[in-house]
Amino acid sequence: MATEQVFDFIIVGAGSAGCVLANRLSADPSVRVLLLEAGGSDFNFWIRMPIGYGKTFYHPTLNWRYQTEPDAGTGGRPSYWPxxxxxxxxxxxxxMVYVRGQHADFDGWAALGNPGWSAADILPVYKRMEDNLQGGDAWRGTGGPLTVTSMNGSVHTLADDYLKAAAAAGIPINPDYNGETQEGASVYQVTTRKGLRCSSADAYLHPVRRRKNLEVRTNAHVTRILVESGRAVGVEYLRGGVKTTVRTAREVVLSAGAVNSPQILMLSGIGDASQLSALGIAPIHHAPMVGRNLQDHLGFDYIYESSRPTLNDVLRPWWGRLGVGLQYVLTRKGPLSLSVNQAGGFVRSRPDRPRPDIQLYFSPLSYTRAVPGKRALMRTDLFSGFMLGISNCHPKSRGEIALRSADPFAPPLIRPNYLSVSADLDELIDGARILRRIAAMQPLAGLIRREIVPGPTVETDDEMAADIRARSGSVFHACGTCAMGPEPGRSVVDPRLR
Ligand SMILES: Cc1cc2nc3c(=O)[nH]c(=O)nc-3n(C[C@H](O)[C@H](O)[C@H](O)COP(=O)(O)OP(=O)(O)OC[C@H]3O[C@@H](n4cnc5c(N)ncnc54)[C@H](O)[C@@H]3O)c2cc1C
Incomplete structure (x- = not known):
């Protein structure tokens, strides 16, 4: 056991949230901040190059590579959760697709008794954090640490056909879905800077790494939070096989993400007391909502064969890959500098819905033969193909994260409970019909040779439901497992996230 050290703040997890916290808390030079991260350095070509996320998707060390439990909602299949x-x-x-929450999401949080979280409260924060290369206005900010780049002008020409077809299907074109309203069809904005990924670390952590009052320890796997007299006083972590404890004079900040934050709380004895006892963990605080209220967006693609060349025709032959590779290395431009989700938008599954509940995706490439375990972003189909996809925005189904055992290195149990509320399935069926409506409109319709997946045999609601259960998967937006709220019995943290 290594010697104890004392910091003012100990932040667990250097992810999207943890990097921001490390920056903001260490801005005061009199405050000593320790940032602990289970993983290692992000100095990696596949992280830097935007389309490289196809390589990190199953990466053995950069990725936790979780599998959910088999889920009845998805036909008994487990889902892969990178x-x-x-x-x-x-x-x-x-x-990297940059999407703000809907104004009504935040107003809903405030209405539930969480002061400070309304859309009006959040807007100045959103504006302050971004450097929107399209410029600032009443909704958008410039000069902030997170660079937001519109893919407008860089996307495949088919994206324009998608937008025209969406407009013909009655979906308005929205030039800025992060502005006044999210609704409509749009080219997506991405968090990239000069053709490189702009992660939360690039935006917030790397620029302040030299601060003397900020220490970052990588490969430090936190195994539990130390609690004395009802207060978090430090954490215990393992690094290179050595167990170390560090103590805090002020606070431990847990930002290990929707899977690992509840896991660490439960390992520390904070969770459902009976479940913890059953695993041999001494409960120190009964908090039954830890790990519960898990929400995730579920999505799927429809795949089309196109009579016009798509990105498949560029990325499939070696000379095409060489060409875009050289283009990227020499200019930081071209398809490798973008997300594959080039366009999309937000629509209502039915006209009477109060706000958009379906997200659309247009990707100018396809992979019908994708092998699980290998995400073949550069190994596309042999024909010219593209994909139209959807995911839900406000699923009602709730799942949970639970401990498999008291071993901090055992992956937690993930039970998403997808489609356990039938309205979620109905909404996705309606969403799939919107996809087909767009595909039936010109100019897209004139380019489509055939719908390959799911194909013309899937037509009735029952057939579409079966297809959704058979093929849908996580779009990797898990949240809600340490819910905020005013009532301790129904939430994990209060509106000040304590
Ligand atoms: C493949 C993929 C694609 C996505 N695409 C998009 C997109 O296009 N647009 C979008 O808005 N969102 C997208 N998301 C979701 C988005 O990235 C996440 O919602 C967000 O990054 C979560 O931030 P976080 O800070 O909660 O957790 P994370 O960023 O996951 O950070 C948690 C950190 O805690 C560390 N940690 C965990 N356990 C421990 C431990 N025991 N000890 C020490 N450290 C620990 C982890 O290693 C990690 O670094 C995507 C996610 C994935 C996986």
């Missing part, structure tokens, strides 16, 4: 295990966390391996 999560970043590296400086920058999931922001180092994600698809």
């Amino acid at each position: 999560r970043g295990r590296v400086i920058g966390g999931s922001s180092s391996i994600n698809a």
Whole structure:
């Protein structure tokens, strides 16, 4: 056991949230901050190059590579859940599409008794954090640490056909879905800077790494929070086989993500007391909502064969890959500098819905033969193909994260409970019909040779439901497992996140 040290703040997890916290807390030079991260450095070509997330998707060390439990909602299949295990966390391996929450999401939080979280409260924070290269206005900010780049002008020409078809299907074109309203069809904005990924670490952590009052320890796997007299006083972590405890004069900040934050709380004796006791963990605080209220977006793609060349035709032949590789290395431009989710938007599954509940995705490439375990972003189909996809925005189904055992290195149990509320399935069926409506409109319709997946045999609601259960999967947006709220029995932290 290594000697104890004392910090003012100990932050657990250097992901999207942890990097921001490390920056903001260490801005006061009199405050000593320790940032602990289970993964290692983010100095990696596949992290830097935007399309490299196809490589980090199953990476054995940069990624926790979780599998959920078999889930009845998805026909008994488990889902693959990548999560970043590296400086920058999931922001180092994600698809970079920059989407703010809907105004009504935040107003809903405030209405539930969480002061300070309304859309009006959050807007100045959103504006302050971004450097929107399209410029600032009443909704958008410039000069902030997180660079936001519109893919407008860089996307495949088919994205324009998608937008025109969406407009013909009655979906308005929205030039800025992060502005006044999210609703409509749009080209996506991404968190990239000069053709490189701009992760939370790039935006917030690396610029302040030299601060003397900020210490970052990588490969430090936190095994539990130390609690004395009802207060968190430090953490215990393992690094290179050595167990170390560090103590805090002020606070432990847990930002290990929706899977690992509840896991660490439960390992520390904070959770459902009876479940913890059953695993041999002494409960120190009965908090039954820890790990519960798990929410995730579920999505799927429809795959089309196109009569016009798509990105498949560029990325499939070796000379095409060489060409875009050279283009990227020499200019930091081209398809390798973008997300594959080039366009999309937000729509209502039915006209009477109060706000958008379906997210759309247009990707100018396809992989019908993707092998699980290998995400073939550069190994596309042999024909010219593209994908239209959807995911839900406000699923009602709730799952949970639970401990498998008292071993801090055992992956936790993930039970998403997808589609356990039938309205979620109905909404996705309606969403799939919107996809087909867009595909039936010109100019897209004129380019489509055939719908390959799921294909014309899937037509009725029952057939579409079966297809969704058979093919849908996580779009990797897990949240809600340490819920905020005013009532301790129904939440984990209070509106000040304590
Ligand atoms: C493949 C993929 C694609 C995505 N695409 C998008 C997208 O296009 N747009 C979008 O908005 N969102 C996207 N997301 C979601 C988004 O990236 C996450 O919601 C967000 O990064 C979560 O931030 P976080 O700070 O909660 O957790 P994370 O960023 O995951 O950070 C948690 C950190 O804690 C560390 N940690 C965990 N356990 C321990 C421990 N015991 N000890 C020490 N450290 C620990 C982890 O290693 C990690 O670095 C995507 C996610 C994935 C995985």
